[in-house]
Amino acid sequence: MGLDFSVVPEYAHFLWIGVVWTTVLTVSAALLAFFGGILFAMIVLYAPRLLAWPTRFFVWLFMGTPLLLQLYLIYFGLSQVGIDVPALVAGIVGLGLHFAVYNADVIRAGIVAVDPGQNEGARSLGLSRAQSFRYVIIPQAVRSVTPPLGNNLIALLKDSALVSVLGVAELVHASQLAISETYRPFEFYITAAALYYLLNLLLEAGLRAVERKVEATR
Template sequence: MSLDFSVVPDYFGILWTGILWTVLITVLAGGISILVGIAIAVATLYGPRLLAFPLRGVVFLFMGTPLLLQLYLFYYGLSQIGIMLPAFWTGVVGLGLHYAAYNADIFRASLQAVDPGQAEASRSLGFSRSATLRFFVLPQAMLTALPQVGNNSIILLKDTAVLSVLGIAELVLNAQRAISETYRPFEFYFTAAILYYIVNLAMEFLLRKAARKAEAIR
């Protein structure tokens, strides 16, 4: 059977819907991964040791197990104990927590890289420990962590394809729906790959601009 890309334009609407859902999931899950990652990093470095130890255990658990297994655990496992999560929010939260574990390590290293003398100078000016962390240490750490966190966000975008197993109408699942009607897998998977690549290029462009601005601030 020869290739026939003429069938793709008829299904561009469903593919466009899929890419919009993919971007939305990336934004929401990426936001969770950053916020939770910062919270874990701060808690493990500045919180009580009684809290830091289990948090490190949770980080290793998320980093050491497959994303797909974690999604199944959230979606099917929690339902056994009466916690029913919609597929969409299971995917968003699951992706967010998975990448929060990786971002937590990045933020922790970035916080430790901030010159301790700056914190001491802030304290000598009368700032409390929490104010020093909030206004001096954390902003510098975030600027340092930006490139690596940005790279994780791009990987997260590509991992949204895993959510198709939960029936979430992201790009891959919508491409599969088009294939089920046309029996043209190569054409639609190839088109989906091109759309992913375009979004990746857009993200890389925005991240480069953000990195340049961060470098200028520093």
């Protein structure tokens, strides 16, 4: 029968809703992954062993298991012990924690690379240890690892498609709803792929702007 993209405009509202929820998922999970990554990195580097070792185990566990399995455990597994997590929240938490452990590894390397004299200089100016990390160490560490953090963000955007298995109406799930009414899988999956590519282009443009700004502040 061949491809017939004339059916796509009629269901454009499905795809638009999918783009909106994909954006919500990506932005929310990215914030959790960024700040969670900083927290995990700080705990692994500086917390007492009683707290550091369980965090290391958590990082190892999330790095060694598939994201899809983690989403299932958060959404379906927790409900079996009486904790009902909405699908959108489960998707954000699953994506956020999954990429937080990867960001933690990157940020940890960035913190270690900061000259120890920076901390000593901040302390000599009267800053507390927490203030030294907040205003001096962490900003420098994040600036030095901006490219790999950006790569993780791009991967997060693409992996947000996995949240469709939880019933969240992101782009893939929205495409499947349109396919269920039109029986035109190739047209809608190709359109979804093009929309993901467009979102990636926009994200990459934003990341390049951030990297240029970071370079200008060095």
